[in-house]
Amino acid sequence: MAxxxxxxxxxxxxxxAQTPTNIAVIKYWGKRDESLILPINDSIxxxxxxxxxxxxxxxxxxxxxxxxxxxxxxxxxxxSGGRYQNCLREIRSRASDVEDAEKGIKITKKDxxxxxxxxxxxxxxxxAAGLASSAAGFACxxxxxxxxxxxxxxxxxxxxxxxxxxxxxxxSLYGGFVKWIMGKDDKGSDxxxxxxxxxxxxxxxxxxxxxxxxxxxETSSTSGMRETVDTSPLIQHRAAEVVPKRxxxxxxxxxxxxFPTFVQLTCSDSNQFHAVCLDTSPPxxxxxxxxxxxxxxxEKWNRSEETPQVAYTxxxxxxxxxxxxxxxxxxLLLQRLLFHFPPQSDADLNSYVVGDKSILKDAGIQDxxxxxxxxxxxxxxxxxxxxxxxxxxxxxxCTKPGKGPILITDExxxxxxxxxxxxx
Amino acid sequence: MAxxxxxxxxxxxxxxAQTPTNIAVIKYWGKRDESLILPINDSIxxxxxxxxxxxxxxxxxxxxxxxxxxxxxxxxxxxSGGRYQNCLREIRSRASDVEDAEKGIKITKKDxxxxxxxxxxxxxxxxAAGLASSAAGFACxxxxxxxxxxxxxxxxxxxxxxxxxxxxxxxSLYGGFVKWIMGKDDKGSDxxxxxxxxxxxxxxxxxxxxxxxxxxxETSSTSGMRETVDTSPLIQHRAAEVVPKRxxxxxxxxxxxxFPTFVQLTCSDSNQFHAVCLDTSPPxxxxxxxxxxxxxxxEKWNRSEETPQVAYTxxxxxxxxxxxxxxxxxxLLLQRLLFHFPPQSDADLNSYVVGDKSILKDAGIQDxxxxxxxxxxxxxxxxxxxxxxxxxxxxxxCTKPGKGPILITDExxxxxxxxxxxxx
Numbered sequence: 001m002a003x004x005x006x007x008x009x010x011x012x013x014x015x016x017a018q019t020p021t022n023i024a025v026i027k028y029w030g031k032r033d034e035s036l037i038l039p040i041n042d043s044i045x046x047x048x049x050x051x052x053x054x055x056x057x058x059x060x061x062x063x064x065x066x067x068x069x070x071x072x073x074x075x076x077x078x079x080s081g082g083r084y085q086n087c088l089r090e091i092r093s094r095a096s097d098v099e100d101a102e103k104g105i106k107i108t109k110k111d112x113x114x115x116x117x118x119x120x121x122x123x124x125x126x127x128a129a130g131l132a133s134s135a136a137g138f139a140c141x142x143x144x145x146x147x148x149x150x151x152x153x154x155x156x157x158x159x160x161x162x163x164x165x166x167x168x169x170x171x172s173l174y175g176g177f178v179k180w181i182m183g184k185d186d187k188g189s190d191x192x193x194x195x196x197x198x199x200x201x202x203x204x205x206x207x208x209x210x211x212x213x214x215x216x217x218e219t220s221s222t223s224g225m226r227e228t229v230d231t232s233p234l235i236q237h238r239a240a241e242v243v244p245k246r247x248x249x250x251x252x253x254x255x256x257x258x259f260p261t262f263v264q265l266t267c268s269d270s271n272q273f274h275a276v277c278l279d280t281s282p283p284x285x286x287x288x289x290x291x292x293x294x295x296x297x298x299e300k301w302n303r304s305e306e307t308p309q310v311a312y313t314x315x316x317x318x319x320x321x322x323x324x325x326x327x328x329x330x331x332l333l334l335q336r337l338l339f340h341f342p343p344q345s346d347a348d349l350n351s352y353v354v355g356d357k358s359i360l361k362d363a364g365i366q367d368x369x370x371x372x373x374x375x376x377x378x379x380x381x382x383x384x385x386x387x388x389x390x391x392x393x394x395x396x397x398c399t400k401p402g403k404g405p406i407l408i409t410d411e412x413x414x415x416x417x418x419x420x421x422x423x424x
Numbered sequence: 425m426a427x428x429x430x431x432x433x434x435x436x437x438x439x440x441a442q443t444p445t446n447i448a449v450i451k452y453w454g455k456r457d458e459s460l461i462l463p464i465n466d467s468i469x470x471x472x473x474x475x476x477x478x479x480x481x482x483x484x485x486x487x488x489x490x491x492x493x494x495x496x497x498x499x500x501x502x503x504s505g506g507r508y509q510n511c512l513r514e515i516r517s518r519a520s521d522v523e524d525a526e527k528g529i530k531i532t533k534k535d536x537x538x539x540x541x542x543x544x545x546x547x548x549x550x551x552a553a554g555l556a557s558s559a560a561g562f563a564c565x566x567x568x569x570x571x572x573x574x575x576x577x578x579x580x581x582x583x584x585x586x587x588x589x590x591x592x593x594x595x596s597l598y599g600g601f602v603k604w605i606m607g608k609d610d611k612g613s614d615x616x617x618x619x620x621x622x623x624x625x626x627x628x629x630x631x632x633x634x635x636x637x638x639x640x641x642e643t644s645s646t647s648g649m650r651e652t653v654d655t656s657p658l659i660q661h662r663a664a665e666v667v668p669k670r671x672x673x674x675x676x677x678x679x680x681x682x683f684p685t686f687v688q689l690t691c692s693d694s695n696q697f698h699a700v701c702l703d704t705s706p707p708x709x710x711x712x713x714x715x716x717x718x719x720x721x722x723e724k725w726n727r728s729e730e731t732p733q734v735a736y737t738x739x740x741x742x743x744x745x746x747x748x749x750x751x752x753x754x755x756l757l758l759q760r761l762l763f764h765f766p767p768q769s770d771a772d773l774n775s776y777v778v779g780d781k782s783i784l785k786d787a788g789i790q791d792x793x794x795x796x797x798x799x800x801x802x803x804x805x806x807x808x809x810x811x812x813x814x815x816x817x818x819x820x821x822c823t824k825p826g827k828g829p830i831l832i833t834d835e836x837x838x839x840x841x842x843x844x845x846x847x848x
Contacts, residue, residue, distance in 0.1 A: 233662075233696070234661065234696065237658065237661040241661075242658070264705070268657075271703055271705070272657070272703050275658065275700065276699065278698055278702060279696050281688070282719075283691075283695045283719060
């Protein structure tokens with residue numbers, strides 16, 4: 001332990017990790033235990049490529065630290081909340097001996113109870129944009145601390161800890177498609193994430209996210225789902241009767257890369273989640289007119305083709321997550337979206353479509369003028385004049401299914417100074 | 425019969441009636457028989473004052489008519505549709521002898537099978553505004569024809585005929601609060617409307633309708649409810665488990681003039697109807713951002729008071745129907761609505777608030793400047809700046825619960841020329 005170290009009080013041990021965000025295709029909405037965060041139904045998500053959407057976290061331990069501290073996107077935030085405390089307690093209780101011969105550091109299992117931690121976390125996407133930043137955040141917190149503390153548990157067991165920070169965080173412990181099993185245990189030991197398939201299984205899929213401008217302040221998902229469970233006469237029927245069937249069908253669809261079934265289930269389940277929000281008293285509206293218009297655009301296109309081209313899903317906010325069957329379809333989708341939702345005239349194309357920008361080339365868009373020149377999609381040819389909603393989408397992110405958490409060994413990227421343990 | 429009449433071929437016999445529209449507070453959505461229009465659950469509505477919202481219909485019979493013809497708001501429309509044909513057939517089969525000694529007219533029960541009808545109908549409100557014009561229209565068609573043909577059936581039995589024109593039309597056969605009993609008979613004989621209380625029972629209530637501007641083409645309620653029944657996993661649970669309880673509670677609330685319970689049930693049931701629309705595949709959106717904002721405004725106000733002040737309900741469109749507990753509350757509601765949804769600057773106050781305009785005086789509004797001077801409602805004082813949505817409401821209608829169908833004897837008001845039987 002530090003006390004035994006020859007470099008007493010002077011060392012700082014750090015670990016850095018990167019964790020993806022995820023988007024549910026069968027939704028989690030409603031807890032059966034508020035404090036342990038145990039859900040009322042299973043859910044299934046797709047992990048998003050961390051190159052475009054991820055949290056990076058550096059955790060550090062040092063005998064010189066006098067309290068647990070955390071910085072999010074460079075700003076210190078309190079760790080006093082129950083959710084952080086639950087994760088820290090659970091991780092600490094599983095810590096093992098750690099030895100760094102090179103640095104002359106030896107920490108025993110018991111020392112972890114007294115040592116303080118510094119945590120610095122950074123999202124490579126806007127935290128407030130409603131893109132599940134807390135899922136990636138808590139997954140990364142738990143994953144990086146587990147590595148720092150030499151926790152022997154596998155990612156499934158870690159997922160049960162991340163779950164206590166933010167329910168959907170448990171699904172960010174794996175890449176590809178992931179199922180969060182609701183479990184039966186009152187203590188939540190079996191409420192864990194499992195990987196259904198990895199990110200290479202269905203690597204044709206392309207994901208476009210429309211970040212939708214919103215003037216409303218949204219209900220947090222924590223209080224929203226509590227109100228739904230307390231007041232919606234439909235939520236229990238959804239959880240007990242509808243979701244279990246959809247989970248089985250979705251697992252099959254993913255296994256078989258059955259895109260039409262995947263689309264049908266994904267869209268229906270997103271809509272049913274928003275339906276139970278509306279069935280809440282007072283009602284919760286996460287989608288707005290722009291969200292509705294994106295759905296109409298996709299539904300019209302899907303029905304005009306022999307087989308569905310795109311699935312849509314919306315979380316607790318107006319942003320659309322659109323899953324295209326392949327790159328070609330994604331380019332056609334982007335053309336449609338840019339036609340209906342062109343940027344403001346003073347916008348920069350480079351900041352209007354972010355992530356995998358090569359989609360722009362596939363869609364034949366090289367500058368803003370190419371957007372103005374887009375013809376109306378053939379399926380709306382009867383609707384004259386075609387409707388345009390300039391400025392209603394803030395920007396688009398092009399991404400794809402991605403991998404799970406990874407350790408980052410490049411110390412230059414660390415968010416904490418390896419000497420002081422404070423943010424760089 | 426005409427053939428026996430001394431004034432052969434020359435007479436025209438007319439009847440004129442006026443029928444109110446109605447708005448459901450426990451919603452009808454979903455049929456178990458498409459052709460007979462039999463619903464999957466009971467519903468309850470409030471009849472609206474016909475002075476502000478009604479259909480007036482003149483029906484005429486003459487041996488000189490060569491076919492059944494109908495004019496709606498001055499324009500001839502085809503009567504070939506199954507719904508019109510069903511109503512005409514059912515009414516004709518119940519016709520009795522009619523004698524007008526003064527005019528020297530005698531029509532026997534059997535004659536009605538061969539005599540042709542002219543029908544002219546007029547709505548005192550915009551047909552396309554989504555204000556249940558078909559309910560008032562079919563109720564008036566059936567009621568006026570029943571009077572013309574000396575049909576002996578009571579309004580309950582007539583309601584089962586009007587139902588076959590438009591489901592909700594059956595509820596327009598009575599004033600006050602009306603229940604449409606779904607019935608059990610496969611032929612629909614027991615799927616009729618009954619009056620719960622007349623319009624004097626709860627005469628404090630004041631109803632404000634916000635006619636909301638919409639750029640979307642809406643799904644017709646006929647195809648919408650068919651798609652919901654075919655695709656929503658929640659609709660059967662709603663119809664079988666949720667609505668029956670709400671019907672009993674609503675009947676009690678109306679009987680006891682229990683406004684808080686009335687508000688809770690009305691708002692919840694409107695929201696659940698829109699929830700099952702959203703749970704439909706593809707999803708149906710009737711409410712838009714303006715509808716959502718009106719709900720938020722009412723919910724915020726209701727929660728800031730000791731007891732709810734206003735109920736809201738939305739049919740298959742974005743218009744809000746707001747039911748205030750009394751005139752004082754209605755004036756306070758109008759202030760709030762005008763604050764958030766002021767008219768365009770060039771608007772005329774006289775056409776921005778229609779119906780019972782005396783509400784404007786109660787609200788202290790005498791011209792457009794008084795709207796600009798309205799302070800933010802106290803319950804939103806923390807939200808700075810308060811949001812205004814100029815032009816998002818087309819106009820407001822102030823009305824109240826009203827009476828059922830009546831005959832109009834003033835021949836000057838008839839829509840058909842008493843000599844020719846053609847529109848005036």
